[in-house]
Amino acid sequence: MDDELRKVRKCIKGNQVKATRLLQQLVQEGSVRGKEAAAQAIIIEKCRELGLQLDIWEIGDKNLTDHPAYCSDRKDYTGNPNVVGILRGTGNGKSLILNGHIDVVPENNLAEWKHDPFSGFIQEGKLYGRGSTDMKGGTVALLLALEAIINTEIKLKGDIIFQSVIEEESGGAGTLAAVLRGYRADGAIIPEPTNLKIFPKQQGSMWFRVTVKGRSAHGGTRYEGVNAIEKGIVVINQLSELEKVRNSRVVDPLYENIPIPVPINIGKIHSGDWPSSVPDLCIIEGRIGVAPDEDMSKVQAELEHALQELGNKDSWFKDHPTTVEWYGGRWIPGDLESDHPLLSTLESSYLDVTGTSPVIEASPWGTDGGVLSKIGDIPVVVFGPGVTEVAHDANEYIVLEDLFTSADIIATTILHWCEVSSED
């Protein structure tokens, strides 16, 4: 095995420049929701080059949209496919899914970016751009590991199922479609941006939309109306209280270094359409984190209850209760047992490559790991080279050296997990 590992790592080293160029191209195709096609085309081309058995399909069939775990407001998936590339093993080995999402969140305020968000600009060992860290860098690490194994002509016993999915950022419809298409394995690695930490548990999350009512009036006699923005602030404060209560309950040691294990994020507020009118409607949208051991429906009920309670603090809400919608994104939490062999294989591979023990934590965000584990019944570990802190941020970047290190670790894990075949 040592010989194979040496060859594979040498090959990874030799392919670093090529992998960097691949990541740059992927970042340059800004694959925000609905525009995933061009980036997927690059992935497809790479899979063809590696000789993987390709499965390219447009998701959105009735089987998917009728599934209870499906939640999406997207109407049209045409032209933006899911991509799966399979490297068949010789048999009798454990199979492994390598899952990365190709979609990226919007670039937000352009003025905050030092360079074009889709430039793929490289400086001092960092590659910048939306999606560099979350998670095209992780996907490139997977491909770099696979390429090295294929180029060194190592045969694996177990199958590798490489997946480049859409819709992770909006709730996991892409990975759910892959599960429903029948893709299963004995384990899965998702190289989301974990700062090279290992996350056997992942926070789930759900999107919510709260509608807050006011009463409109002329701004010059604003005292005749009730400003929906003011009432929206009351709602935001209530959600902040709820966040405190919920987090005081989290005792899992994997969360002990995370400031807010299950955050409630207020992501959007929109109210009013005329500066000199008192607005009568305020829409607040956000994301509530779900702990690995929590039930999604109980979390929904808890938030709804907190908003019903508002009437006791402010009588306006008695007669004008808020309404809550659970729309769009919805990520099931993931929860791998701490003694699972996939976890120990990844741990020992990490130690082998870096000479140090990995940090094992619970992820502060939802991933497609919840769908793979809870719907697909596949053991999942989240581990990747991206920088947690800059995911979804302006000036998102990835440290290229970490990408290469993670490729070494993932390749090592593959060789141990799927096992090397002696067949020719």
Next chain:
Amino acid sequence: MDDELRKVRKCIKGNQVKATRLLQQLVQEGSVRGKEAAAQAIIIEKCRELGLQLDIWEIGDKNLTDHPAYCSDRKDYTGNPNVVGILRGTGNGKSLILNGHIDVVPENNLAEWKHDPFSGFIQEGKLYGRGSTDMKGGTVALLLALEAIINTEIKLKGDIIFQSVIEEESGGAGTLAAVLRGYRADGAIIPEPTNLKIFPKQQGSMWFRVTVKGRSAHGGTRYEGVNAIEKGIVVINQLSELEKVRNSRVVDPLYENIPIPVPINIGKIHSGDWPSSVPDLCIIEGRIGVAPDEDMSKVQAELEHALQELGNKDSWFKDHPTTVEWYGGRWIPGDLESDHPLLSTLESSYLDVTGTSPVIEASPWGTDGGVLSKIGDIPVVVFGPGVTEVAHDANEYIVLEDLFTSADIIATTILHWCEVSSED
């Protein structure tokens, strides 16, 4: 004179049904900004029927847009004209401008309306709809008064200049265009919705846009970012403090019954475009009231100073100061001396028609009166039949009886102010 007054009031009474139908038609043409043409066409038709000398023109020439009091973000006025209709006097009388705006604010949240906002639905003596009170009802009162004078074949000494202008709700570009076109008079009445109160002073106002910065991050690690919505709430609280300070200075007895003489209204807030991202930008738009004796530029400086002070309360703002834009609407305050003959003429006409003394106050909102008085040097009184409390609100309505009463009072004022000519 008693004979003329009797004839005119009888004629107004006889035309009540026709006037109600005219108001209904005007409300049914929802003349929000940029869509004023159809409602103006109805006004033009009515002016033709009355034999007024018409002046119809599209505003927006360089003379207007270069004027220091011009403030508008509207690029195109094509097809939505200003309308002026003149009733020439026989000479040697005082002239009078009768000014109403045809533009209405948007209908806002449709769900709050019991009937279609542009239905003109009538129930129990009230006519409902956007613009009924602010201020198509006032304009119909003007036309009802004029029609009665014309139909009873009374000749006036002074000219009547009836104006149906656009753009009042966005800052007065329509009335400014009329002033710059040369329209002047010895007095002006603007029948904005005053609940039949007389407003010799009018609050001015300005729109502002505050840009608040945050730092984006993934919602699951929201503690890595700075939520621009949270910082926006700090800004709103600061503006609320400023409102208290500014209003504590208002001592004019005309404001003693007004809860907040010069309000700061938060009319819009927009932040974020993804529920699970921490937003890095928050845009707050609103309107600040300007007292009749205040200088617009000093009020601007006071608001800007209050926001600069934020850095002392919250260090984030030291490194990330807010920016303020003064955009869109801008209404100069109006300030008529308390012993002006136009005011006493309107007061005595009110007493004559209703048998009671009018309430004299300062208006809680800006009107085109500021442009007429400060730019046109025309004495202005604001007085009209609309319901102050429902202007800009859902289910806006006008009490038709008040409309007819105001037409009587305005017709009486016209006869006294412009004087009846004995010429044939």
